[in-house]
Amino acid sequence: MNFQERKKKILAALDDAESLTVFELAEILDASPATIRRDLGDIAEEGLLLRTHGGAMKIENPILTGFSEKSGVNSPVKERIAERAASYVQDGDIIFLDCGSTVFQMCRFLKKKSIRVITNSLPVLAELIDVASIQINLIGGELNKARKAVHGDKAVQHINGYHANKAFIGVDGLSAENGLTAHSEHESTITTAFIRNAGQVMLLCDATKIGRDSYVKFAELSAIHTLITDAGADAAKTTALQQNGLHVEIAG
Amino acid sequence: MNFQERKKKILAALDDAESLTVFELAEILDASPATIRRDLGDIAEEGLLLRTHGGAMKIENPILTGFSEKSGVNSPVKERIAERAASYVQDGDIIFLDCGSTVFQMCRFLKKKSIRVITNSLPVLAELIDVASIQINLIGGELNKARKAVHGDKAVQHINGYHANKAFIGVDGLSAENGLTAHSEHESTITTAFIRNAGQVMLLCDATKIGRDSYVKFAELSAIHTLITDAGADAAKTTALQQNGLHVEIAG
DNA sequence: TCGTTTTTGATTAATATTGATCAAAAGTAA
DNA sequence: TTACTTTTGATCAATATTAATCAAAAACGA
Numbered sequence: 081m082n083f084q085e086r087k088k089k090i091l092a093a094l095d096d097a098e099s100l101t102v103f104e105l106a107e108i109l110d111a112s113p114a115t116i117r118r119d120l121g122d123i124a125e126e127g128l129l130l131r132t133h134g135g136a137m138k139i140e141n142p143i144l145t146g147f148s149e150k151s152g153v154n155s156p157v158k159e160r161i162a163e164r165a166a167s168y169v170q171d172g173d174i175i176f177l178d179c180g181s182t183v184f185q186m187c188r189f190l191k192k193k194s195i196r197v198i199t200n201s202l203p204v205l206a207e208l209i210d211v212a213s214i215q216i217n218l219i220g221g222e223l224n225k226a227r228k229a230v231h232g233d234k235a236v237q238h239i240n241g242y243h244a245n246k247a248f249i250g251v252d253g254l255s256a257e258n259g260l261t262a263h264s265e266h267e268s269t270i271t272t273a274f275i276r277n278a279g280q281v282m283l284l285c286d287a288t289k290i291g292r293d294s295y296v297k298f299a300e301l302s303a304i305h306t307l308i309t310d311a312g313a314d315a316a317k318t319t320a321l322q323q324n325g326l327h328v329e330i331a332g
Numbered sequence: 333m334n335f336q337e338r339k340k341k342i343l344a345a346l347d348d349a350e351s352l353t354v355f356e357l358a359e360i361l362d363a364s365p366a367t368i369r370r371d372l373g374d375i376a377e378e379g380l381l382l383r384t385h386g387g388a389m390k391i392e393n394p395i396l397t398g399f400s401e402k403s404g405v406n407s408p409v410k411e412r413i414a415e416r417a418a419s420y421v422q423d424g425d426i427i428f429l430d431c432g433s434t435v436f437q438m439c440r441f442l443k444k445k446s447i448r449v450i451t452n453s454l455p456v457l458a459e460l461i462d463v464a465s466i467q468i469n470l471i472g473g474e475l476n477k478a479r480k481a482v483h484g485d486k487a488v489q490h491i492n493g494y495h496a497n498k499a500f501i502g503v504d505g506l507s508a509e510n511g512l513t514a515h516s517e518h519e520s521t522i523t524t525a526f527i528r529n530a531g532q533v534m535l536l537c538d539a540t541k542i543g544r545d546s547y548v549k550f551a552e553l554s555a556i557h558t559l560i561t562d563a564g565a566d567a568a569k570t571t572a573l574q575q576n577g578l579h580v581e582i583a584g
Numbered sequence: 585t586c587g588t589t590t591t592t593g594a595t596t597a598a599t600a601t602t603g604a605t606c607a608a609a610a611g612t613a614a
Numbered sequence: 615t616t617a618c619t620t621t622t623g624a625t626c627a628a629t630a631t632t633a634a635t636c637a638a639a640a641a642c643g644a
Contacts, residue, residue, distance in 0.1 A: 082351075082384040082385045082386050082387065082601085083384070083385065083601085084351075084382060084384045084389050085351055085384070085389065088389075102621080102622095111602085111603090112602070112603045112604080113603090113621095114602075114603055114604075114623095115601085115602060115603075117621090117622070117623080118601090118602090118623095121623090133610070133611070133620090133621065133622085134611090134620075134621065134622095202457075205454075205475070209454075209475070209477055209480075210477075215474075215475070216474075216475040216477070217472070217473065217474050217475060217486075218470065218472050218473065218475050218482050219472045220469070220470050220471045220472020220473065220482070220486075220487070220490045221469065221470065221472065222467075222468075222469055223457070223461070223467070223468040223469065223470050225461055225462075225468075228461075230470050230472070234469075234472075234490065234493055235472070237493075238472045238486065238490060241486055241489075334591090335591085354631080354632095363592085363593090364592070364593045364594080365593090365631095366592075366593055366594075366633095367591085367592060367593075369631090369632070369633080370591095370592090373633095385600065385601070385630085385631065385632085386601090386630075386631060386632095
């Protein structure tokens with residue numbers, strides 16, 4: 081048995097047992113204590129379990145090594161935008177989170193809050209499902225496997241059945257002339273539904289998207305209350321947005 | 333055999349076996365270990381499998397690991413029931429799958445089919461999301477974190493918006509006197525909705541639950557078309573069910 | 585057909601993993 | 615605190631795996 085297999089089994093065993101000794105694990109995996117110790121050291125370094133004297137303990141909220149890193153586009157810029165956006169969320173809030181990557185980054189900063197999250201994004205779901213203080217409503221509908229999100233007519237209807245104080249959304253393009261634009265109609269109908277049913281709409285949008293237009297025009301600038309972007313934003317363009325009544329926050 | 337063919341076979345083999353050694357693969361593909369190593373290196377670079385020391389492992393979607401079913405507790409009995417149930421599913425079917433553990437076991441046997449699955453179960457979602465031939469609709473609503481499933485009023489409404497040829501459901505208790513019973517009202521309303529909106533209803537139920545009653549009575553026996561159970565079922569009790577018009581299948 | 589390119593399989597040196605041993609460190613009890 | 619036990623990390627030898635190299639085989643194009 082190789083390290084990866086053992087790692088998987090160790091984590092599975094710990095998930096059941098809360099905590100196990102080196103010898104118990106050695107027995108379970110039919111490996112020597114020396115090997116188990118080496119493994120535990122390595123896995124603990126990844127942050128997936130807690131090394132104790134004599135064994136290991138399950139970690140309650142293991143860092144999600146998967147999506148956040150593999151999505152690759154985990155830039156510090158998006159992180160700063162996400163952190164600022166999360167600062168708008170208060171205990172007791174009911175919020176919509178859409179399926180953009182910047183919005184996803186918010187999850188990290190929401191885990192301490194007591195809120196209800198309504199989302200169509202599976203990564204958001206996966207990231208928050210183990211957080212006891214957060215209740216989740218999932219938008220139902222057709223599953224878009226590539227985007228790992230739910231969309232379609234039924235999803236829009238479903239969103240219309242909810243109201244949230246705040247919506248946090250992403251776009252593919254944003255300009256004073258054309259408002260909010262998207263690459264895909266599917267995605268834009270979902271975003272529109274979030275906007276329609278939220279008290280306050282926050283748009284998370286890195287500087288590269290400002291002044292850029294995609295081909296599906298789906299909402300006016302006036303639909304948005306606050307734009308959260310980064311310091312790279314072009315001053316002329318953001319000024320144009322502000323003159324259209326948009327409140328612009330520069331994160332970082 | 334060329335690389336593309338081997339790649340396909342390697343991935344198929346891994347899908348079944350979870351993890352394989354270089355030598356096992358060399359045997360399966362009738363190629364030399366050197367070739368297998370080269371192949372594994374290339375495929376791993378594409379991100380389609382995980383190269384281990386000595387072999388390769390199936391890669392699992394990081395998003396679903398969070399809510400995948402613990403694969404430890406699948407009894408052979410449940411497996412046989414699930415396999416029999418899956419044999420009722422044909423290409424082109426649209427099926428409801430509820431969130432029971434026996435129903436979950438069906439996923440393994442559905443992967444080769446071209447169907448649409450409508451479910452409220454996150455483990456089912458996780459298990460099937462990577463199967464290209466299966467389209468998924470997710471039931472939306474309130475998330476029950478413990479059960480890793482969606483329930484609630486909105487979920488029931490949502491189910492009412494769908495129709496499926498077949499529904500595959502579980503129960504906590506089943507008897508000729510009291511029909512279908514459940515531990516929880518939340519769960520039973522979902523099951524009821526599946527029953528109401530399906531052309532044909534298959535009940536997956538191991539022998540221990542037959543003749544047992546739980547406290548929420550939620551459907552008559554006549555709502556079910558076929559009961560799939562195991563050889564451990566008490567003859568007197570199953571006869572009583574059959575006399576009530578139920579078609580009983582013994583799996584295994 | 586022949587010559588060229590690509591792929592394969594065998595060989596081998598380099599590397600990685602494992603379990604055993606043992607001194608040092610950490611925990612435990614009085 | 616001290617004495618005692620347990621756990622650990624380091625090292626080492628044995629074993630297994632790998633990557634690199636090269637010749638043979640297969641595929642390909644003219």
